[in-house]
Amino acid sequence: EVQLVESGGGLIQPGGSLRLSCAASGFTVSNNFMSWVRQAPGKGLEWVSVIYGGGETYYADSVRGRFTISRDNSKNTLYLQMNSLRAEDTAVYYCAGMPWGLARLDYWGQGTLVTVSS
Amino acid sequence: EIVVTQSPATLSLSPGERATLSCRASQSVSSYLVWYQQKPGQAPRLLIYDASKRATGIPARFSGSGSGTDFTLTISSLEPEDFAVYYCQQRQFWPPITFGQGTRLEIK
Numbered sequence: 468e469v470q471l472v473e474s475g476g477g478l479i480q481p482g483g484s485l486r487l488s489c490a491a492s493g494f495t496v497s498n499n500f501m502s503w504v505r506q507a508p509g510k511g512l513e514w515v516s517v518i519y520g521g522g523e524t525y526y527a528d529s530v531r532g533r534f535t536i537s538r539d540n541s542k543n544t545l546y547l548q549m550n551s552l553r554a555e556d557t558a559v560y561y562c563a564g565m566p567w568g569l570a571r572l573d574y575w576g577q578g579t580l581v582t583v584s585s
Numbered sequence: 586e587i588v589v590t591q592s593p594a595t596l597s598l599s600p601g602e603r604a605t606l607s608c609r610a611s612q613s614v615s616s617y618l619v620w621y622q623q624k625p626g627q628a629p630r631l632l633i634y635d636a637s638k639r640a641t642g643i644p645a646r647f648s649g650s651g652s653g654t655d656f657t658l659t660i661s662s663l664e665p666e667d668f669a670v671y672y673c674q675q676r677q678f679w680p681p682i683t684f685g686q687g688t689r690l691e692i693k
Contacts, residue, residue, distance in 0.1 A: 514680075525681070569676065571619045571674070575628035577627075
């Protein structure tokens with residue numbers, strides 16, 4: 468059974484930094500594409516970033532230059548380093564697994580809430 | 586970037602009724618269209634991929650159709666647990682991965 472467990476969310480002031488983690492079991496992060504998707508309160512889904520099996524990374528325009536996706540193969544864990552946070556980054560952040568390099572999100576974590584507020 | 590538009594924004598139906606949700610892409614995405622279901626307080630769940638293929642464990646009352654720019658998710662007879670928000674997503678041209686804004690299916 469695939470499990471993705473996010474952690475690291477919380478309350479952070481504008482301009483601050485936060486690192487989210489997504490620990491995977493039953494699914495090998497290094498061999499698969501992994502994405503971060505966020506959902507602002509009461510809003511729809513917004514894709515944030517993807518890391519390919521080969522390590523290539525892509526970002527939404529709204530976060531490029533501020534967020535960095537990475538992984539630790541030894542820990543089978545995905546990360547999202549978020550810098551220069553803004554109020555509009557407030558959202559539940561989900562990690563999602565994309566097997567076989569297909570752009571569909573088969574597996575989802577439960578999400579972690581990031582609140583950017585002073 | 587492909588824009589994906591869902592309609593209606595909200596659909597009010599009763600259990601046992603048939604639900605028809607629409608999704609339109611700004612240009613052809615062939616059959617590379619995905620549907621997700623999200624219940625309150627939960628993560629989205631994969632329902633349908635490649636326009637018409639049910640994901641593992643999805644009941645047969647859920648079906649998808651369409652190709653090119655116009656797609657439909659049909660729930661043949663609504664069960665109480667089907668009332669949720671449904672999102673479509675194109676996977677033909679990415680990144681970025683783009684979602685529709687969602688259709689809220691509520692109990693009438």
